[in-house]
Amino acid sequence: MPAVDTSAPQTGTILLDAKGLKCPMPIVRTAQAMKNLASGQLLEVLATDPGAVADFAAWSRSTGNEIVTSSVEGGVYRFIVRRK
């Protein structure tokens, strides 16, 4: 039997450039952007706030939105989050 993908359809990843924003605005702008996404849709967030890693982890735990990937390169944090 072929594997069935039960995840919600992904209609393209939305990009949120939060570089340069200070705490708590990267999370606030992310929460604002999530309001316009469908369940299962992905959002890519770029941030330079050093607190972003801990803040995104806490936000994910509290809201149930999933962090799909988290990485850092050249001082820029990159998160891909999936709306629950």
Add this chain to the structure above:
Amino acid sequence: MEDDPLSLVLFSGTDDRLNAAAVLAAGAAALGRPVHIFLQYWALDAFRAHHVDMPHGFAPEAGPEGAAKIAALNAAGAASWADTLRAAKDIGAVDIQACTLSMDMLGLEPGQLDPLVDGVEGVTAFYSTAGSGQILFI
């Protein structure tokens, strides 16, 4: 904790303290916690119509050196406390109430407050809404 709001009592009307309070409110709102803000004394004065985006100075402990650091942070793109509160209201349940006693002291009517303020309440209504949730005085 899930149902009771985080309650912030704002007393001070300087931009540094109001910004600290706005950051706390926005962070809680992003996590889905209801936020209840009670405005007293000089904080209420800062929420008069057409006043929220004006400069309100800094707490005495800032001194000239602290003021310069805050100015540098703002120049680097930090949001104003009023903009942070507007964004907090956009993402969560943030209710801002003016203290009736402070309204009397300042000679203010509800129509003279910034649209960020949702209403006017007494201290008993404040405690009733606060329930068993945390209360911070800033």
